[in-house]
Structures are given as C-alpha cells and as structure tokens.
Amino acid sequence: MTTNPALADAVNAEYTDLTAFKARLETHRRYSRIPDDPEGAVRDALLLPNGLDLIDIGCGTGDFLHALAGRHTGRLVGIDTSPAAAVATTRTDQVEAIEASATQLPFPNGAFGAACARHMLYHVPDPHLALTEAHRVLRPGGLFAATVNHPAVAPRTQDFVRAIVQDAGITPAPAPINTVTSDNLPAMVEDVFGNARTVRFDNTLAIPGPEPLAAYACAMLSFAGVSPTHPDAEQIRDEVRTRAERWFRDNPGKTWDDPKGYALVAAERGTAAGS
Template sequence: MTTGPAAHQNAVTAEYMDLSPLQVRITTHRLYSECPDSPDVTVRDQLRLPSDADLLDVGCGTGQFLRDLDHDGHTGRLTGIDTSPEAIRQTTAGRVSALHASASNLPFAPEAFDIVTARHMLYHVPDPLHALQEARRVLRPNGVFAATVNHATTAPRTHDLVRAVIEDAGVTPSANSPVNAISSDTLPPLLRQVFGNVTTVRYDNALVFPQPEPLADFAVALLPFNGISATDPDHGRLAEEIRGRAVRWFSDHPGQVWRDPKGWALCSATAT
C-alpha cells in the first residue's frame, strides 16, 4: 500500500464515488444524537448569513446545505465544489451551481466570495494549510471563512469496534485512510496562521443507539475510514461480522444502550 498525498487523494475519491455511506453518517447523527445536532443549521445561525452573500461551499457533499439556502430564498450566488462527480450531480439544482474542483486549487479569481464554508471536509485534504490559504485568497475583504470539524476522538467505541473486526479477520486494508489529523484541536492554530484570527465554538454530544441495526449501519459506513472501501473484496464479510457483533452486544446487555461520545467545533475567521 503506497502512501503520500496522491494515495490519500485516491482514498478520498474512492470513498465518495458513492455518497450512500456519507448519507448514512449524516442520518445517524441527525437521528441518534443525544442532544439535537445539526451542523448546517448551526453554521447558518452562528454566521447570520446575509441573504445576498456570495457563498462558496468547499466539499459540498450531498449539496443539502446549499439547496436549503436556495429553498429559503438566498439571493446571493451559491456555488459548491467537490472532487466527487456524484456530489456535483446531487448539488446542482435550482440556483445552485457546482464544479468539479479541489480545495487545494479553487478555480476562482481572488476576492470572488463573501463567505467560504468547509463543512466536515478538511480532514480529507492532503494539505489543509494550503486549502485554507486558497480559501483566504478567494474571500473579499471582511469576508468570513467557516469550517466544521470533528473532535479527535469522535465515536471512539464504534471506531474501535470496526478496527477490532478488521484485525480479528486478519484483513490488511487495501487502501489508505481518507482522513488526516485535522480536528477541533489542530484546526484553530492553522486558521490563526492564515487569517490572523479565529473563533472556535465547541459542541460536545454523544451518539446513543437503542438497538443494533443503526449501530451496525453507522459502523459499516466507517469502514472506508479504515481503508476498506465498498468495492474492497473483504467489505461484505467485514460488514456481516460488524452486524453480528452489534446484535450480540445488545443481546449481552439487555435494556442498555450503546452510548458513544462525540463532538465537533465550528471554527471561523475573518479576512481582514
């Protein structure tokens, strides 16, 4: 297995050829968080987005964030970029446009946007510092950059379950993990380095699963983060083992829930 920026990007590309695992993770956090948890709503509320702001969403994913803004009457330009063709397809609708591009090479002129968002995607970027510099380049004076990023130890129990299944099966991951070391602890210093300022608001929470099925679905959706993509020949049997262990855990712990701490931060900076 090769390593380096190219291998990292290949892993990211493989992970998002199909957005189904991403949608499972999004749905899981929406339905099974101990406290209400909606990063998209939080970004909108905290930034008090002006309705006429030109906004770029880097790593637009399913496009729901931009489509919701359009649906709610946002009059400024709404643009998304992503390296996933499926993300581009899902995002493009109404007044929302989407381009195939990377955070490291934004295809826009300097000072093209009032707001740049990067929601739960900087941990997929080979060079996060360069991506922040690119975001700063395309922001107008007094423009705002906002990123959401997980705590370093989000959902450790479920990640441990996935790793244990892989190790016990004697499987060597066929790909690199598509995530880097960016977290709510490591991002703020980088933002301060690029922008000279940063505001960080942390949101601590937990996932709570009352039955095995949603736990298993979420755990299977984490396999790519351990180098096992949906096309990996071992994916099917590992997924089956994960589901079996989830069922056994609930059988062995009647009346209990699977609680897994998690959290994320909203980090923002102003282009002064």
C-alpha cells in the same frame, strides 16, 4: 501540513459513492445525545441566508446549499473533487457546482462575500493552502466558517469495526489520523485570517439498537480497508450485524455510547489591503 496517504486513499474510495457517507450523517442526525446541527451552526456564523455570494468548499451532497436555495439572495456555489457523487448531486438551477480542488479555487480574488469548509479540511492534502485560497476568494469583510471533528470521533465503533475485519483474516488499513482537528484548526485560521472565533460542540452518539449500530459500523468499513467491492465485504457485514445483535442482547436496556464532537471556527477577512 498534509493528511496521511492512507487516509487520503480511504477518502478517495469512500467519496466515489456517497451511500456510506449519507448513512453516517443519518446516524449522527438521529442518535446524538444532544441535538446536533453543524449545518445550522455554520449558517448562524455566516448570518445565512443573506445577500452574500457564498462558496461551499467541499460541498459533498449539496444539501447545505439546497436548503438555502429559494431563501438566499446571493450566488450559491459548491465545489468538490467528486464529480459523479458530489458535484452531480449539487448542481441545480439555483446552485452552481464545479469540480475543483480546495487548494486551487477557480475564482478571482474577492469573488465571494462568504465561504465555508464543513468537515472537509482533514481530507485536503494541504489544509493551510486551502485556508489561504478561501481567504483569497473572499472580499474584504467577507465571512468564513469551518467545522472539523475532535481528534477522536466514535472510537468505540472504529475499534469494533477493526476487530471484526482483523478476525476475518484481513489486516485493517491504518487507523485514520486526522491532521486537522478541533485542537489545531483555531491556530491555523488565526494564522491565515488574523482572527478566529471558536465554538466547541462536545457530544455522544447514543445508538439504541442493533440495526442502527450495524448500519453505522458498516458505513465505516471503507476506513478499515474493506470497500463495498471487497470480495469478503458481505461476509464481514453479516458479522457486524451478528455482533451488534449480540451486544444488545447481552446489554439489555443500554445504548451503545460513543464520544464525538466538533468545533466551528469562524473568521472575517480584514478590510485593510492585503489582510
């Protein structure tokens, strides 16, 4: 199973710089109708902090590992394919960060007692191989946790953005299709680890005003094919702000509601040889 090429290209462009990524994270943190803490869910699944050596596969901003530093007594390692944006922001005296692929982890068998893959498996060319690599670097009894989105996250805002891009005379990039979702990840983890425990988190974005809606929508523009350096990017951002203001003016007292959610899938590497 592989991700579609259009999504892979969008991801590569998006994570060269983490500005838009951080804006989306902030939107979900502030405006989820039900308090949303996917990092806390992963910590609970891995019993963190503890004394296990931990690898965070696809460490992103490094915030997950930084929050553990000083409390976690085991080794903290982050890997990511983005050297300038992710790895550079992750590495500290207490946190190791390495530029590497999830499908070829540069560690020996059984190097870690815990591993996580947070909201990243749908960005990997071969998710099954990434899970196999996570299993390989775990020692017997090691703990694994992964989070992935539901098949559709914030579809209303995605449609909002794509309509504005199209009205600007630009053919939007193909809508991203995640090939790893809360629907199929449990079976994938079960296939690799021989066990899987799944918890679903269903939620809604409830954005209260035009400024946060415009910020979130602008942070999605790359996925519609409009990068920050696109010659029409600023004009399109202005139109996003205009339409966001119009919607709230026409719908007084309402929030911009958009469905979202994710699943956490946890597993344990078996203690038998080869399991």
